[in-house]
Amino acid sequence: MDRIELVGKIGSMALIDRDDIDYNKIARIGRRLKPGTVWVTSGAAEIGRLDFIRRNGREAEGDGDEIKSDYAAQGQSLLMQTYRMFVDEKYSVRQLLVEHSHFNNFAKREHIKNMLVRCALQNAIPIVNYNDAVSMEETRKMEISRLKQQRRPVVELVDNDETAGQIACLVHAKTLLILSTLDGIYYDMSDKGSLINEISAVGAENTLAEIERVKSRCKGASRAGANGAAAKLEYIKPCVAAGTKVIIAGANYDIDAVLSGDAPATRIFVR
Numbered sequence: 089m090d091r092i093e094l095v096g097k098i099g100s101m102a103l104i105d106r107d108d109i110d111y112n113k114i115a116r117i118g119r120r121l122k123p124g125t126v127w128v129t130s131g132a133a134e135i136g137r138l139d140f141i142r143r144n145g146r147e148a149e150g151d152g153d154e155i156k157s158d159y160a161a162q163g164q165s166l167l168m169q170t171y172r173m174f175v176d177e178k179y180s181v182r183q184l185l186v187e188h189s190h191f192n193n194f195a196k197r198e199h200i201k202n203m204l205v206r207c208a209l210q211n212a213i214p215i216v217n218y219n220d221a222v223s224m225e226e227t228r229k230m231e232i233s234r235l236k237q238q239r240r241p242v243v244e245l246v247d248n249d250e251t252a253g254q255i256a257c258l259v260h261a262k263t264l265l266i267l268s269t270l271d272g273i274y275y276d277m278s279d280k281g282s283l284i285n286e287i288s289a290v291g292a293e294n295t296l297a298e299i300e301r302v303k304s305r306c307k308g309a310s311r312a313g314a315n316g317a318a319a320k321l322e323y324i325k326p327c328v329a330a331g332t333k334v335i336i337a338g339a340n341y342d343i344d345a346v347l348s349g350d351a352p353a354t355r356i357f358v359r
Contacts, residue, residue, distance in 0.1 A: 092124060093263065095127075095256040095259065097264075098117065098127075101268075102267055109170055114170050114174055117343065122176070123209075124208045126255055128255060129167060132217055164221065171215055179211055184200070186200065191245065200258065218247075249323045253326065253327050254326075256334075257332070260330065261327070261332050266320065266336045271283055272284060272285075272338070272354030273287075274306070285352075285355065287302055287356040288358065292331075295358045299356065321356075333356070334356040334357065336353060
C-alpha cells in the first residue's frame with residue numbers, strides 16, 4: 089500500500105473550547121480515524137499552557153521560547169491521551185513528532201514515509217505534530233538560512249498547515265483535509281458571504297495559477313498571529329500539483345459530511 093487515503097489536520101484554536109480541550113470535537117475526529125489515515129494535530133502548546141495554569145494558578149515565567157517548549161512538552165501527553173481515549177480500541181495509536189530538518193533530508197523523509205505507510209498496514213493510526221518541545225526558533229532560523237544558501241527548495245514547517253501539506257505530498261495522499269475555526273477560504277475575512285467553494289482548473293499548471301489568483305485577493309486572518317488564507321494556499325500547492333485533492337473546512341462539521349460535499353468548504357483540485 090503506497091497511497092494513504094486521507095491526511096487530516098486540525099488547528100490549535102479549533103481544538104480549544106474556552107479554557108479546555110474540546111472533547112466533543114476530538115471524540116468526533118477520533119471515532120472517524122482508521123488505518124489509511126494520517127492525522128496532523130496542533131494544540132500541544134496551548135493545551136499545555138492551559139493545564140499549567142490550572143495546576144499552578146498562573147502562567148509560566150521566563151524566556152518565551154523556553155516556555156513554549158515547556159508548554160508543548162506538557163500538552164503532548166494530554167493531547168495523545170485524549171486521542172487515544174476516542175479512537176476505536178481495535179486500532180493502535182502512534183505519535184510522530186517532526187521537525188523541519190526531517191523534511192530537508194532525503195533519508196529522513198523516506199524513513200517518515202515508510203513509517204506512515206507501515207501504520208496503514210499494521211492497523212495503526214499515526215498522530216503527527218511539530219516537535220515544539222525541542223525545536224528552538226533561533227536554531228531553526230539558522231538552519232533554514234544555511235539550507236537556502238545551497239539554492240535548493242527548503243521546507244520550513246512554520247506551522248502544521250505546512251506539515252500536513254508536506255506529509256500529503258510524501259505519502260501521495262488522495263485527500264488532504266485541513267480543519268480550522270473557519271468554513272474555508274474567504275476572499276475577505278470581514279465578509280462571511282465571500283467563502284470560496286472551489287478552486288480548480290484543467291491541468292496542474294492552470295490550477296496553480298488559479299491558486300495564485302485567489303491568493304492575491306485574500307484579505308485578513310482568522311486571529312492575530314495566524315498566517316492567514318494566503319499561507320494555507322501556498323503550503324498546499326505542491327500536493328495539489330501532485331494530484332491530491334485539498335479540502336479546507338470548519339472543524340465543527342462531521343468529517344464524512346465535509347468529504348462527501350454535504351458541509352461548506354473550499355475544495356481545491358486539478359480537473
